[in-house]
Amino acid sequence: LRVLRVAGYSSPSSSPSRNATKQRLPGAIIIGVRKGGTRALLEMLNLHPDVEVAKAEVHYFNVEEHYRRGLAWYRSQMPFTLPGQVTVEKTPGYFASPQVPQRVWEMNPAVRLLLIVRDPAERLVSDYTQVLHNRVTRHKPYKSLEELLLRQGHIVPAYKALQRSLYHQHLDRWLDVFPREQVHVVDGEALIRDPFPELQRAERFLDLLPRITPSNFYFNTTKGFYCLLSAGGHDKCLDESKGRPHAPLSSRAFRKLCRYFKEPNRLFFEMVGRFFSWC
Numbered sequence: 252l253r254v255l256r257v258a259g260y261s262s263p264s265s266s267p268s269r270n271a272t273k274q275r276l277p278g279a280i281i282i283g284v285r286k287g288g289t290r291a292l293l294e295m296l297n298l299h300p301d302v303e304v305a306k307a308e309v310h311y312f313n314v315e316e317h318y319r320r321g322l323a324w325y326r327s328q329m330p331f332t333l334p335g336q337v338t339v340e341k342t343p344g345y346f347a348s349p350q351v352p353q354r355v356w357e358m359n360p361a362v363r364l365l366l367i368v369r370d371p372a373e374r375l376v377s378d379y380t381q382v383l384h385n386r387v388t389r390h391k392p393y394k395s396l397e398e399l400l401l402r403q404g405h406i407v408p409a410y411k412a413l414q415r416s417l418y419h420q421h422l423d424r425w426l427d428v429f430p431r432e433q434v435h436v437v438d439g440e441a442l443i444r445d446p447f448p449e450l451q452r453a454e455r456f457l458d459l460l461p462r463i464t465p466s467n468f469y470f471n472t473t474k475g476f477y478c479l480l481s482a483g484g485h486d487k488c489l490d491e492s493k494g495r496p497h498a499p500l501s502s503r504a505f506r507k508l509c510r511y512f513k514e515p516n517r518l519f520f521e522m523v524g525r526f527f528s529w530c
């Protein structure tokens with residue numbers, strides 16, 4: 252049964268022996284950002300034969316109830332792997348949770364961290380859209396984005412989705428604990444436009460052999476995004492919660508947001524030594 256749980260090992264000749272597979276702690280974690288493209292990055296890394304991923308978000312380091320269960324519980328959430336394979340999990344909630352960097356370091360100070368970023372103004376709208384969708388589905392009342400974001404024409408700094416877009420503040424906490432070389436920044440917009448080069452860079456960062464190829468991706472015109480083709484011929488697009496239309500926001504409010512993020516973005520670029528052409 253355990254052997255069957257190792258994805259990508261269906262041919263009998265390559266079946267691992269039962270003893271070789273076990274659950275291991277992650278060698279790499281996609282820490283965020285929420286709505287940055289974390290699911291796409293995880294699924295795309297999973298195309299690599301030496302990568303196995305935790306399918307569901309684990310929320311171990313950021314949810315007290317989970318953290319109290321200890322590392323044995325965390326390990327039990329991981330896929331079965333062979334020696335030499337890298338286990339990867341993604342929980343976008345890790346990035347902005349103050350207690351998480353130190354906890355991750357205590358789990359494994361050599362763990363590699365992947366951070367996928369996206370224009371923070373677009374990210375905020377996407378974040379709001381997800382919350383709105385959840386509230387509407389549960390028949391709960393909701394406010395418009397402008398009601399949450401603006402008061403008397405001014406940006407509300409305490410708005411949670413806005414704070415999650417202040418990348419420099421959160422990264423600063425991670426860099427208090429981890430060296431810069433241990434954090435690989437993925438360009439979320441580039442991953443949407445052309446995933447392959449971003450995956451090549453991620454493979455290199457993870458010290459993986461170059462096994463992901465351009466033929467693993469095809470553009471699906473119905474979805475409007477790249478979808479995945481695995482070596483076994485499986486075709487996979489992300490679900491409809493990824494890439495849905497964003498909630499409306501006036502262009503005036505959007506421009507205000509862009510102005511608001513100018514300085515935080517500059518600080519983030521300085522921190523990562525890289526420029527992004529965000530609004």
Ligand SMILES: Nc1ncnc2c1ncn2[C@@H]1O[C@H](COP(=O)(O)OS(=O)(=O)O)[C@@H](OP(=O)(O)O)[C@H]1O
Pocket residue numbers: 284285286287288289290291343377381442443476477478489492493494495
């Ligand atoms: N190939 C592909 N297919 C579909 N969607 C893609 C893809 N690559 C990146 N994206 C973008 O991923 C955004 C969702 O990000 P996350 O997966 O990090 O969201 S979440 O935090 O886990 O909810 C989602 O954001 P929205 O467009 O705002 O919905 C997508 O733009």
